[in-house]
Structure formats: C-alpha cells, structure tokens
Amino acid sequence: MTVSPFDDFRALLTNLPIADAFSITLAKKRQEKLTNARGALGKLGDIAVWYAGWRGTEKPLVMRPLVAIFSGNHGITEENVTPLPQSMTQKMVQNFAVGGAAINQICIAYDLGLKIFDLALEYPTMNITKDAAMDERSAAATMAFGMESIAGGTDLLCIGELGIGNTTIASALCLALFGGEVEEWTGSGDMGSEGEFHQRKIAAVKTAISLHKKHFKDPFEIMRRLGGREIAAMVGAILAARMEKVPVILDGFVATAAAAVLYKINPRTLDHALVGHVSSESVHRKLLKKIGKEPLLDLGMRLGEGTGAALAAGIVKAAVLAHTQMAVVEKEGSIA
Secondary structure, three states, rough: OOOOOHHHHHHHOOOOOOOHHHHHHHHHHHHHHEOOOOOOOHHHHHHHHHHHHHHHHOOOOOOOEEEEEEOOOOHHHHHHHOOOOHHHHHOOOHHHOOOOOOOHHHHHHOEEEEEEEEEOOOOOOOOOOOOOOHHHHHHHHHHHHHHHHOOOOOOEEEEEEEOOHHHHHHHHHHHHHHOOOOHHHHHOOOOOOOOOOHHHHHHHHHHHHHHEEEEEEOOHHHHHOOOHHHHHHHHHHHHHHOOHHHHEEEEEEEHHHHHHHHHOOOOHOOOOOOEEEEEOHHHHHHHHHHHHOOEOOOOOOOOOOHHHHHHHHHHHHHHHHHHHHHOOOOOOOOOO
C-alpha cells in the first residue's frame, strides 16, 4: 500500500471532535433568560451559543483571540497576472512588523493578538502553469507548520493571508474543487487586476487546470498542485483549531478557498468556522454558497490580510460578552 504524506491529515478528518451538545443546551436556556425580549439579540445570540458549544461551557469568555496571517509567494506571478511585483509581499510583511498596516490598527481596536507567518518568501512556489506548486512532502510539512500556529494557545482564531498573485491561485483551486467555467471563478483580485492583467489571469488559470486536471480526485492533491504555502498552512491551522475545539473566523476569498479544501473532503470540517466578511472580490460570494456559509459582514472590502476576520472578531467578542455578562431574569421575576 502506498503511503502518502497526507495520510495523517486524512485520519484526523475521519475523527473530528464536535461541539458540546450539553453546553449548547445550557447556552440556549441562558439566552432565553437574558434581560431582553426573547430573540432580541438576533444573530448575536446564535454566535454566542455557537461559541459556547465549541468552548464546552455555558458562559464562555474570549480571552486570547488571535489573528494569524500566513504569507507566501507564487511562481504564477511569472505570467504577469497582477500589477504588483512579487517583492511587495515581503514589503507588506515588513509593514505589518512595524505596525503600519490596517490589520495592526484593527487588532489594537479590538484587543486581538497578531502573528505573521513568513512562509519562505524568498522561495516562491512553482509556476502552476508549468509544474505542481509543491511536492507532497513540502505541502504536508507546510500544513503541519500551519497546525503549529495555535500552539501558543488561543480561544478564537482569525485566519488571514498575504501573497501577491494568490487570488489567481485561489481561483484555480476553486475551479478544480467545484468545477464550472474559468471566467466564473476568476475575478480581478485584491489588487484590481483588470484589463490585460485580468485576461492573463484567466489564461493562466486555464493553462494550469489543463495541465493538472488528471489529478483532481483528491482535494489535498489539488491543493499541493494548484495552491501555495499560505494555502497549505491555512488548511493546517483550520484543522488544528478543529481538533482543539477552537472557533475560527475565516477572512476573504483566499482564506475561504483554503477552507474549501477541507470542506470537499468532509463538509462537517468547517462546523467550527464562521466567515468574517464577504469580499468585493466577486467570486467570494459564489464560493460561500458552495460551502454553505453566510458572512457576518459585507463592507465592500477586498484588502485581505485578515482584516475582515478581525473586524468580525469584535462582533464575536461582543456577542459572547453580552451572553455571559448580561443579567438574567429568574423564575420569580427577579433580575440576577
């Protein structure tokens, strides 16, 4: 029997922990007793119950929220699919490090931890129009690295990414996972690749799909052929969070594309995940329908770098705090 580097991950996907039903029941009962009209909190109440189930307690608190941003470079930029040079990925990572990016300010505003993972930016993945992005071992190793991203401890994980050219990668990935036409899955990207750039992007996705289409039966194989290091790391991080029963908030199109790899293997894998926002990248909405998720926010953003997930984390924190700290009405009518 052939042994694959992905076998350990497949084994995890057959034995996923689930939310605690008893905690969900208790949380729902608490929602009914809060000092507001029943159901007045709307989706905030649903979010609080969801969070309570995954944390395994009636009255949880969000104490260690973390935004994890995975950055990678891509050989596909050789096809001139984006107006920005590949070197911008490293410059943007440096901007994060000195606190100059939008995500830094959002994390300050909502008291969120922030970690940036530089995934060998000096060594881009292979150009997927000519070769597989990664070999099996390096793809599996990058997934394992992503799993370690929560090793320091977190109780709410926001998944974000950074990488020039990675919306092209995500488009190819989604087309291979879900089928359809190239144009349906290929938008202008976070950097607004319009006109000739967009046409080259479509052509690159077509070429990549044609080259690798014989290998589309296995989502992990699709990921390693068409994905990138940040994709593989996000897949690992989402899976690790599930195994530790840590709730996840996904960011935009690229982060959701990574999650879709797990969804195609086992749709229940993403039960612990919310989608923070819908990107103005047109294909993100299509992808959300495919995986059965509704975004918390729709702000017309296409910034990437975990910003939509981080903004949604503020909503989750507020929902949980309202659920846990609001007074309740006792049977005799007293407020406690």
